[in-house]
Amino acid sequence: MNGIHDMGGMHGMGPIEVERDEPVFHEEWEGRTFVMTRAIGMWRKWNIDTGRFHIELIPPAEYLRMSYYEKWFVRLADLLVKTGLVTGEELETGRPAPGSVRATPPLTVEQVPAVALNRFLAPSYEPGIPPLFHLGDQVRARNINPIGHTRLPRYARGKSGCVAVDHGVHVFPDTNAHGLGENRQHLYSVRFAARELWGEQASERDFVYIDLWDSYLDRV
Amino acid sequence: MNGIHDMGGMHGMGPIEVERDEPVFHEEWEGRTFVMTRAIGMWRKWNIDTGRFHIELIPPAEYLRMSYYEKWFVRLADLLVKTGLVTGEELETGRPAPGSVRATPPLTVEQVPAVALNRFLAPSYEPGIPPLFHLGDQVRARNINPIGHTRLPRYARGKSGCVAVDHGVHVFPDTNAHGLGENRQHLYSVRFAARELWGEQASERDFVYIDLWDSYLDRV
Amino acid sequence: MSLRVKALESLLVEKGLVDPAALDALVDTYENKVGPRNGARVVARAWSDPAYKARLLANAPEAIAELGYRPEQGEHMMVLENTPQVHNMVVCTLCSCYPWPVLGLPPVWYKSAPYRSRAVIDPRGVLREFGLELPDEVEVRVWDSTAELRYLVLPERPAGTEGMSEEELADLVSRDAMVGVAKAGVGVAKL
C-alpha cells in the first residue's frame, strides 16, 4: 500500500525533536495500550504483519496527527472487533454482551518474563528453501504497487543494488498480512548507493541497506 | 520538494466524494480569500511558482486536514508578511501600523474583466530557444529530489516515456519559484506507459501524460 | 475562518492594498460569469462545426477566444478529443490546476487527495467510481497538469443528437465530461 506510512525520502516533516531523559511512557494510558496489545496478541488472532497493515489503514491525516500509541489504540480496537474477540456493541458500551462466557487469559503473570522479549518470529534457517540470490549479486527491486501490505518501500522500487547479507528464511509479509500464507523465502540486506536512490545530489559515500525478500527482487 | 502535495500514486486517501450542484464557494470567506489572493497578485510581489511553493510548505498533517481555501488563506497571510506588504504586527492586530502610508490598489473594478481570466503566463513561442527534444524521442525523467519547488512528480522520476507534444517555451518553475530566474526552456507532454510507472499490475492500455521541461529530461 | 478572513480583508482595504469593489467584481465573475457552461458551448460548437473542431484541436486558445472566452493573454490550452478508441481524463496531482476560463473554479473532488492520488495509478477504478466503466480495449490517457498547460476534454457526441441546436447540445455537456470522468449526455446537473 502506497500509504503515508511509507515516508522514506519525504521532505517537509519538520525538525527532529529530541526529548532529554524521556520516560518510557509519557502517560499511563500509553503503557496500558501497549501491554494490552501485547497481551491480546497471545490469542494469536492476528500476526505482526496484519497488525502493521492495520496501522497503515489509518487515514493519512489522522496517521500524521496521532501519536504512536494513539495509533496502537485505534488498531487494537479495530482488530478486536474484526477478529470477533469483542463485538462492536461491547466496544461501544464498555460492557460484555449479556450471557457471554468469560474467557481465560492466555497470558499469565508467570509467563510475562518469557513473553516480554519474545515477538514470535519464525526461525531463519530452513535448508529446504534455497536462496534465489547470493552475496554480491546485483539485483533490482521490483516496481510493485500493491494496495495490500508490503514492506518494499516506494523509494527503493525500480532501483538496483547489491546483495550484502543473506538473513536466511523469513515469512513474507505481503501474503502473511492477509492470511494468504507465510510464503517463506530468503531475506537479504540489499546495499543501494544513495545516488542510485536519490540522484546526483546524494553523497557518493552514502549507502542505504534495505531488507528485501526474494519476491521483491529481480536479477539485473 | 518531496512533500505531501506530491500525491500521485498514493493509496489510502479514501473514496472520491462528489457533491451534486456544488456552489462555486461554500462559504463567503472562501470567495473573499480567493479574490484577495488574485487582487494582491497584481502587486507582482510573487509569481505563480512561489505561490505554489508556499502551499507546499504547509506541514503535511495540516495540508491534509485543511480545505483548499484554508490553504490559500495561510499562503496569503504568509506571503503578505514575507514580501513586506503587511507586517507581522499588522496581521496580528488587524490595523495598519501607525503612520503607514495608504497605498493605491493596482486592481480596479474596470480591470476586473480583463484580469479575471488572465493568469499572466509567459508566451510560449520563442525561436531563440530551441527544443532539446523532438516528437517521438524516448526520454527518461531525471531522478532529482530537490528540497525546493519542483513540478517533476516523484512517481515519474527515473521512468522513461516518449515526447508526445512540444508546448513551446515556458518558464522553469524550479528556479522561478525561488527568484533564481525564469530559465525559459521547452516544455513537453511526455507519454508514459502506466506499466512503466506502476509495474505489471497496470493496464497495458493506460498511459499517463506529464508536462515536463527540458531540464527534467535525459535522452534514453 | 470567517472572522480571520474578514479581519485580513479590512486590513488590506485600510492599507490601500486592495479595492473592495474590485473584490466584489471578482467574486461576481467567478460565481456568475465563468463556469462549465463556457466549455459546454465550445464543445457544442465543435460537435456542430467540423472546421471549428479542427481549429480547436490545432490551437485551442484561439478557437476558444472566438466564442468570447478569453485566455488570450495567458493560459495555454489544449483540447483532448475522446473517441471510441481513446478516453482522455485530466488531473493535477501536485496541486489543483484546472482550466478556469472554460470550466470555472474546480469542484472539491477535483482538488481532493482521493482524486489527485488515484487518477494516475488507477484511472479505470476512478472512472468506475464516477459510474463510467470503459471496455478493456479502450486506451486511457491521463493528463497530469504539472505545468501551465490546461486541458479540456472534448467528449464524444452522444448518438441520436443529429438534429440538435448548439444550445441543446451544450445542455448535454457536463463539467465532469469535460474533465474526462464522464461521457457527454449523462449526469448533467445544473451548470
Add this chain to the structure above:
Amino acid sequence: MSLRVKALESLLVEKGLVDPAALDALVDTYENKVGPRNGARVVARAWSDPAYKARLLANAPEAIAELGYRPEQGEHMMVLENTPQVHNMVVCTLCSCYPWPVLGLPPVWYKSAPYRSRAVIDPRGVLREFGLELPDEVEVRVWDSTAELRYLVLPERPAGTEGMSEEELADLVSRDAMVGVAKAGVGVAKL
C-alpha cells in the same frame, strides 16, 4: 485517551481476555527491566573482550543471550560495527521497528515522521541535527529495518578509556550511539 483506554481495559478484563496482573507485570518489564542499559553492557563487553566482539558480530542473538538478554526465541539481530571509515545508523521508514530487548522501547523522535522520512535521503543532515558532523570521507550506511531484523550499532570505543571497567565503559554508551545518531562518550543522559 485515558478514559477510552481505561474503558477498553476493564472490558477486556471482564471478558477474561487479559489478566490485569499480567498487564502490570508487562508495564513493569518495559519501564524497568529493558532499556538501553542492556545494549550498553553488550557494547562494553565487546569493547573489552575481542573474542566476545567476534561472536557478537558473527551471531548477535547468541552473543547477546550470553549476557542474559534474550531474544532467543524470536528477534533476529545483527550488530553493525562503526569504525573510523564506516558509520552505521538505523531507521525504520515504514513503521518504528527497534531492538526492544537491548534498547527498550524507542524514543518519540525515532518513531516520528521527521526522522523516518529524512534518515534515508539526508543522513548527514540528520546526524548534524544530532550534533554529529561526519567527515566527507567516512562512508555512511543507513539500515532501513523493513523486516524482522533488528540492528544494534556497535559504536567506536572512545579514546582514553583503556583502563576502564565494563561498568564504567557502559556508562559511556548512550541509546543514541547504539542507534547510530551519536558517538559513544557524548550525550549520555540517564539511561
